[in-house]
Amino acid sequence: MHQQILLLLGLLLAFPNVQAFETIQINPRVYALVGDLGQRSPQNLGHNMTSGFIVGNEAVAVIDSGASRAGAERIHAAIRKVSDKPIRWVVNTGGQDHRWLGNAYFREQGATVIASAAAAADMHERAAEQMVQAEQLIGDGFAGTEPAYPDQTFDQRFSIALKGIEAEVIFTGGGHTPGDSIVWLPEEKIAFTGDIVYVQRLLGVRDNGAAAWIASL
Template structure:
C-alpha cells in the first residue's frame, strides 16, 4: 500500500529534472497530492525555480488529515495555488481545514495565506517569519506577479493570525503536531512540523535534497550546521518530507544539506587559508553536487556568500 514511499526511500537521491513538464495539467498544482504515510499527504513541487509553467509550486504543500480536521503546512505561492490544494483536500476528506502553518516567510510559504484567510482558517508562523512577511511581503508579491501573470489573481499579502517563539503544539484527532523552531537555518523563522508518534518530520527549508539548497544573504551557514547537529538530527525522524523534493529519509537530507554545507565551508576555508580572493572563491570545487537541480543557478552564488561569511568568522 505504501509502495510510493518505499520506492522513494530506496531511490534515495534519484535525480529530478527541471525540464519535466507540469505533472498535473488541469490544476495549478505541479503534482497531485500523494499519501506519504497514512493520513499525511504532500503535493510535491517542482525542483526548478518558480515559473509560470509551475505556477510557483516549487515547494512541498503538505497536509494532515487528523480525524477531527485538516492541518495544512504551507500557504502556497498564490491564492489560486492554495485554492487548488484545498480542492484536492476536499476530494480526499470532508473534514474542514482548521489550521495552516507557514514554514517561513518566503513567498511559496505564505502568499496563499490570502486564500486561507478568506476561508476563515487560522494561520500560524514563527514570529521571525511574521516580521519577514510584514517587511518584505509587498516586494515578494510583486516578484511573484512578474512570473505568474494571470495566475497571481486574488493574491494579496496576509500575515499569520498567530505567532510563536519556540513551539506550537496541536492535539487534533489522532495526531500530536509539534511546530518547532529549532534555531537559525535557511531563512528567518524556519520551522519544522514534527509528528512524534509517526516519526515523521515535515522539515521545510531545514532540509534539502534533489535540488541544491540556496544560501541567501541572511543564511548563516555555521548556525545552520549547528542547528542541524544539536536540534534537527536528534529528532531521529524515520520519514522526512523536505521543503523541496520527494519524501525521503534522514540519510539523504543529511547528505545534501548538512554534509553539503560542511563540504562547501571546508573548500572555502581552504581557499581563504591560501590567500584566495572572492573572485576565485566562486569557483571552488563543488563537482560532487553538480547533479543536483538548480546547481547551475546556485553553486557560484553559494560559494561567494560562504566566502563573505567566513572571511569575518
Template sequence: MASIMSHPFSHLRRAGHLFVIAIAVAAIPPACPAFAQAALSVTEVAPGVYVYRGEHAEANPENDGGIANIGFVVGTRSVAIIDTGGSPVIGTALLSAIREVTDRPIGYVVNTHFHPDHILGNSAFSAEAPVFIGHANLPAALRARQESYLARAAETLGQDVSEAWFVLPKHLVSTRETIDLGDRVLILEAHPPAHTDSDLTVLDEATGTLFAGDLVFLERIPAVDGSVLGWLAVLDRLAEIPARKVVPGHGPVAAAWPDALADERRYLKVIVTETRRILAAGGTLQAATATVGLSEKGRWLLFDDYNARNVTAAYTELEWE
C-alpha cells in the same frame, strides 16, 4: 496566545512546557467540495499525511509557483496544512486536493518560513477560517518583503497580484508547541536563524513524519537566506528529532533519517571552509563567488542559480568572525 484564544472555535491548554492547541469543530458544517481549480496531485506518504512535490524549477507561468513541497495532515477533528505554495492558484488546487480526501474543517495553516513559494497560497484558505501559524519572526520578515515579493510574483507568474495574497500568521511560535487535530498531535518547533530567520518544523507524532520546510533540501541546491553557521547548528538539532521520514522543502520524501541530511551538511561545510580560506588570504568577494563550492557542481540541481548567492551570504557572515 491571545490570537488563538480569540479564534471562535479554539481553546488553549498547557501541558508541561508545551502548549496544546485544540480546536472544537463538531459544529462546523463540512466545506463545499466543489472547486473550479483542478486538484493538486498529492501522495499519501504516511497514513493521513499527504504531500505535493514541487517542481525543481524557478517559479514561472507554467507552474504557477508550484515549486515547493507542501502538504496536509488529517486528524479525526480537523486538518493542518503545512505551507500553501507559491500563488493562490496553487493554494486553491491544494484545497481541492484536501476536499478529495476529507470534508473535515481546516483548523490550521502552518507556514514553515517566509519564502514566497511556501506562503503565497495562504489567501486560498482564508474563507476556511483556520488559525494561521508561523515562527515569531515571520510577520516582520513578510512585511519587510511584501512589496518585492508581490512585484516578483507579478513578473515571474504573469498573474495579477494584490496585497490580498499576503496573509500573515496570527499565532506565533517562539519555542515549541503542539497542535491537536483529534487523535493526532503535531509538534511545532521554532529554530534560530538558519535557512532563514523564521524556520519552523512540524513533526507528526503518529507517523514520525517531519515536515522540515527549507531546512532540508534534497536534489535541489540549498539556498542560504539566514545564517550558514546557524544552519549547520540547526542540522545537528534536526538529526536528534525521532523522525521516521522527512518531507524536505524541495526534493523527494526520504525515509533514511537523519542520513538524508548528509549531502546538505557536506555542501554547507564546503561553503564555510572554502570561504574562510579566501578570507584568511585576504581574498575578495568576487574571488570567493568565482571559486568557492565548485566541487559541488554536478551534485545539485539549479547550482548555477544559487551557489554564488550562497557564497555571498557566507562571505558576508564569516568576514566578521
C-alpha cells in the same frame, strides 16, 4: 525520524519534472504535495517545493499555503480529493513567498494561520519584494493574491490542536530564511522540513547564514 525524512526526500527525487505538484500519501493521515524542482512559473503557480497536509479526526492542517491565491485553491482542491473535513490550521514553515502567500484564501475558509515569530517578521520585511517577484514569475495566476500574515506566532514550539494525531511546529533557528521551522509528528515519526532541507539544488544561503542553518539541523 530519519527514515521518514529520507522518504520525503525520496519523493522529491521521484518527481523532478511535474508542473504543479503530486499528492503522495505518506500514511492514512499524512500527505505530501511534491512540487516542481524548477523555477516558479505560470504552470506550477509558484509551487516549487514540498508542502503537505495532515488529516485529523475533525479537521485538516495544511503545511504551507502556496505562492498565490490560485496556488492555495489548487492545494485545497487536492485536499478535497482526500477529505471533506474543514481546514482549521495553516502552518507557514517559513517566510518565503511559496510558504505563505496563499494564506488569505485559507483564512477565508476559516483557518487559523501560525508561524514562528521570526518567520512573521521576515514576511513583514519582505512582503512587498516577494509580491513583485512572484507576480513576475507566475503571471496571470498571481491575480487576487494579497499578503495575509499569521494569526498566531510562537518563539520555539507550537502544538497543533488536531484531534487524533499529535503535531508540533518547532523553530530551531532557521535555515534558508530566518524563520524556517519543522513540523514534527512524533507518533508517526514524520517531519515536514520546509526550506531547512534541500535536494537537487544549490542551497540559497540568505541573511540567516550557513552556521545558523547547520545548527538548526
